[in-house]
Amino acid sequence: MERKKMLEVKDLDIRFELRGKILHAVRGISLDLYKGEVLAIVGESGSGKSVFTRSFLGLLEKNGWVAGGSAVYYGGNDESGVELTAIEREKDWIKIRGHEIAMIMQDPMTSLNPLRTIGSQIMEAILLHQKVGRMDAIKKTMEYLEDVGIEEPEKRFEQYPHEFSGGMRQRVVIAIAIACNPRILICDEPTTALDVTIQAQILDLLKELRRKYKLSVILITHDLGVVANIADRVAVMYAGDMVEIGTCEEIFYDPRHPYTWALLSSLPQAGQKGTELFSIPGTPPSLFASIQGDAFAPRNPRALKIDFVKCPPYFEVSPTHKAKTWLLDPRAPKVPLPPVVEKIRKGGLF
Ligand SMILES: Nc1ncnc2c1ncn2[C@@H]1O[C@H](COP(=O)(O)OP(=O)(O)OP(=O)(O)O)[C@@H](O)[C@H]1O
Numbered sequence: 001m002e003r004k005k006m007l008e009v010k011d012l013d014i015r016f017e018l019r020g021k022i023l024h025a026v027r028g029i030s031l032d033l034y035k036g037e038v039l040a041i042v043g044e045s046g047s048g049k050s051v052f053t054r055s056f057l058g059l060l061e062k063n064g065w066v067a068g069g070s071a072v073y074y075g076g077n078d079e080s081g082v083e084l085t086a087i088e089r090e091k092d093w094i095k096i097r098g099h100e101i102a103m104i105m106q107d108p109m110t111s112l113n114p115l116r117t118i119g120s121q122i123m124e125a126i127l128l129h130q131k132v133g134r135m136d137a138i139k140k141t142m143e144y145l146e147d148v149g150i151e152e153p154e155k156r157f158e159q160y161p162h163e164f165s166g167g168m169r170q171r172v173v174i175a176i177a178i179a180c181n182p183r184i185l186i187c188d189e190p191t192t193a194l195d196v197t198i199q200a201q202i203l204d205l206l207k208e209l210r211r212k213y214k215l216s217v218i219l220i221t222h223d224l225g226v227v228a229n230i231a232d233r234v235a236v237m238y239a240g241d242m243v244e245i246g247t248c249e250e251i252f253y254d255p256r257h258p259y260t261w262a263l264l265s266s267l268p269q270a271g272q273k274g275t276e277l278f279s280i281p282g283t284p285p286s287l288f289a290s291i292q293g294d295a296f297a298p299r300n301p302r303a304l305k306i307d308f309v310k311c312p313p314y315f316e317v318s319p320t321h322k323a324k325t326w327l328l329d330p331r332a333p334k335v336p337l338p339p340v341v342e343k344i345r346k347g348g349l350f
C-alpha cells in the first residue's frame, strides 16, 4: 500500500548568525514523514534536532534562517502541498502552527500560562481551531483531559498549572496540542524532564493518541532507549546532518553508521554490571567551520583514511534503510562490530 506523505523535506539548510559569524546548524537534510507513523529523531545535544523541526513551524529564532532546500507539507486541504520554507508572514504561520502541525516542548511550564486555569487554556485552543461553541468546547475540554489520563476533569478544569505535578503538566500540554486538532505532532524531548516511570507513561499516552487521532508523530530524543517501544522509523542526526535512517528494527538490529553504533553502545541497558557505561569520546565538531569528510571521523575509532577527506554519500542498505558512511562502500575493509551492537543483533538486549 502506498503510504501518504505528510511532509517532504529536501536538502534543508539552516544557519544562524552569531556575533558576525555563521553557524551552520542543519547541513542539507532530506527526510519524509508518512501518515500515521512515529518517526524518531535521535542525536546528541546540539546535533540540530530542535532547529530542524522548529523550522516547520516558523519558530526559528530571529538570527536564524532557512538558507536552502525545501519542506513541503502535504497534510492540509491543498493537494499540491504548502512550501513551508516560503512562508514569511506571521499571519500565514498561524494557519500552520498548532492547527496543522503542533509541537510539544521539553519543559511544560514554558508552554503553560501560570495565571490561567488549565481548563481555560485547553478551551482556548479548541475555540481557536475547531468550529464549536462555548458549551461544546467545555465538554470537549473534559474529554481531552480524560484522553490524556487526567482524573476528575471537572475539578482539574478549574486548577492552575502549579497545582499539577511535572508529569501531569506535560499531559495538559499534550491535551492543548491535541485540542488544536493537528495532523502532525512534534514532540521535542517530551519526557526528558520526567522520571523514568512517568516517561514510560507519557510515551504510552502518545502511542494511544496517535491511534485515536490518526496523528503522524515526530519524536525527538537524545536517548535511543526511549524510541525502541514507540518508533516506526528512526533518523539519526549528527552535527546537523542525518547520518542514518531506517525502520526501528533496522536501526537496532542492523545499524550501519559508526555513530549509531556509538549511540547504541552508550545505552544504559548495554552496560555490564560493575563496568563503567560507555560514553562517546571527544566532542562534536564546531558548526562555525566547514566540515571536511565524515563529521564523526575524529571520534570514530574505526574511521578510514577517506573519512577525513571526503564526505560519504548515502549507501542504501534496504529500500527503507540508508547510511552515510564509507564503510558501506564495496571497497571498504570489513570492520568488526562493537560488542554491544553484536549483542543486540543476537537478540541479547531487547
Ligand atoms: N538562536 C541561535 N543562535 C545561534 N545558534 C543556535 C541558535 N539556536 C540553535 N543554535 C545552534 O544550532 C545547533 C543545533 O541546536 P539544536 O537546539 O537544534 O540542537 P538539539 O539537537 O536540539 O540539542 P538538544 O538535545 O540539546 O536539545 C547548536 O549548535 C546550537 O547551538
Ligand SMILES: [Mg+2]
Residues within 6 Å of the ligand: 049, 050, 051, 188
Ligand atoms: Mg533540542
